[in-house]
Amino acid sequence: GHASLVQIGANAHEDTSYKNSVESDPGPLGVRLGWQSLLVEPVPQLFARLAAKYVATPHVSLLNAAVCDACSDTPIQFHFVDVTNASGNWGSADADARCLLHSSKDGRPVKHSFIEEVASLSRNHVMQFERLFRTQHGWCERCAAAIGKAYSQDVWPRSRTPTQEAQTLGPACLRKVISRNIRSTDVKCACLREELARWANVSLLVVDAEGHDHSVLASYPFDAIPTARVVFEATHMSNPDFDRTTALLHRQGFVYLVGGHKEGLNIWHHAQSHEVLRRNVHS
Template sequence: MKDQQPLPEVIPPQLPRLDRLRFDRPRQMVVAARDLLMHALQQACGGRVSYVQVGAHDGVLADPVHQAALAWGWSGLLIEPHPGYFAALGRNHASNPRMRLVNCAISDVPAMLDLYHPTETAVARLGDYIRGSASLDAERLRGVLERRAARQGLELMGDEIASTAVTVRRLDGLLAETGLADFDLLVIDAEGHEREVLRSFDLSAHGIRAAIVECNQGDMQHEAEYAAMLRAAGFTVLRVHSDLFALHPGRLALSIDQVLMMLGLPQAAGSGD
């Protein structure tokens, strides 16, 4: 095995875009990068990985951690504000004592806020995919649903967005309450509220090795800001399709071979060990 080397540091706003490489489909790139990160964490932690997931939904739908956590017995603090999705999260993890589930939203200011989400009428018409689009930003959700409807040659109907009042907490308070001082992986999928989640606790205080932060649906304008916050806590940052992958080189070093694998690039003949 070659010497472990950290990923090169990247300075925002010009983050390298792995989706510019020659993958057949963006999905292949995302899966390759995700699997590399999960395997690197499993190895670095000796199989005892802990993670915090903000916006866990039902714990399965479009979840980047679910398969690895289930296969390797990881422990997690899973946070989901929508009461219906939280109920599904509880059912999916009912027999898993390693998971702690909390029904709230995360932001930098504690409050009670409206969570906007598609109705079951909208889900039935536009597909299960849109269940993952619930947001504290009503206009963001409307934009997602309108684009989804347009792709199907439809128009958004007046009764396809609902709201539910949810408890909003800071992440630092929740971590203190649960006694979770340190964890290895942070996953944030807050549908436009990622910045406020990052502001709600000290990124440098919990020994985090890696983070996956969603950055899509108009959040590209905030990419440099998200990356700057992560870099200030010691992380290097890459864009992987619609997510930011952040790795702390002092806690999770990847070899050149592993990086090549993530990028989907073949090694030259004779470059093996």
């Protein structure tokens, strides 16, 4: 048969420190295996990298959009961290996004920070990651060396002064990296019922919507498109939303395989998955 993949929140299909295994993100594997794929990614920078990667891949369709609660022509506001120097914060004492690339203790900078993938319909969701960066001694020391600045563990930028050029970095070099670099952009709402109208079925639905996974699954047209397996992330999902999601999947005929409250990987399989997929199987 012909296998097929729908991935909501596809990121850039690259290794990052956030999602880099087939277990937590089976999307890139599905594409490599030649599955018909629809990849939905709202963040402009991530979408651009995705589009560059699959420019010559005819079995992959790309959609720069968010999955909203209702199909609508009204764009929706999406929040993300801009790691370019668009905000003018490179060189600052506490918000230089280049320092995000120096998380690795082996001293080699990463190509992209996981923070680039923490994008959400909720500004508060993105902001809550800032607490990870209050003090980062090794991280800031590696960054100072990489961008040609001095480092001292005694340097603490005054919290109320505006971001300014710093000659010496200290352990708080990333303290404001999110609040000073957060941006919002208007993205269109994807209407999955329309996008998938011509699909016979979906082998694998993967959702990573930074805590909004329940509303994505609630708006997915299970009634119209037989779907064999669902993978979603519950790390940022509230417990009531998780319970609503499991109830929804039970109602749609899915059985639980792996996962739980606050688990990064949740896998549900349709009880009649062979029947669900048989329309496309050659006899």
